[in-house]
Amino acid sequence: MDxxxxxxxxxxxxVNMKDVFELASSLQGANFKDEATVRNVIKRVSQIANKPxxxxxxxxxxxxxxxxxxxxxxxxxxxxxxxx
Numbered sequence: 001m002d003x004x005x006x007x008x009x010x011x012x013x014x015v016n017m018k019d020v021f022e023l024a025s026s027l028q029g030a031n032f033k034d035e036a037t038v039r040n041v042i043k044r045v046s047q048i049a050n051k052p053x054x055x056x057x058x059x060x061x062x063x064x065x066x067x068x069x070x071x072x073x074x075x076x077x078x079x080x081x082x083x084x
Contacts, residue, residue, distance in 0.1 A: 019048045038065050 006017040008059075023044055031037050042061055046053045 015048055019061065023048060032065055034060055035066050038062050 009015070010017050023041075027041065030041070032041075039058065039062060040057050042053055058068075
C-alpha cells in the first residue's frame with residue numbers, strides 16, 4: 001500500500017485499496033452462476049464502498065448476472081448502484 005497512486009485513490013474515493021484487492025483475489029474462480037455467490041459479492045462491494053444496496057436493487061443485479069449472464073465487474077456494479 002505504499003504506492004502513491006493507490007493512496008491517492010483511497011483519499012479520493014474513501015475506499016480502502018487493501019479491501020478492494022482482497023475482494024478481487026477472493027473472486028478468482030468464483031461461480032457467478034450461483035445466486036448465493038453473487039449476493040455475497042454484492043454485499044461485500046456495498047460494504048467496501050459504504051453504499052447500502054436495497055433488496056430490490058440487489059435482486060436486479062442478481063438477475064442481471066445469474067439469469068441474464070451479464071459480466072460482473074466493478075464498473076457494472078457501480079452503474080447499477082447509481083441508477084435510481
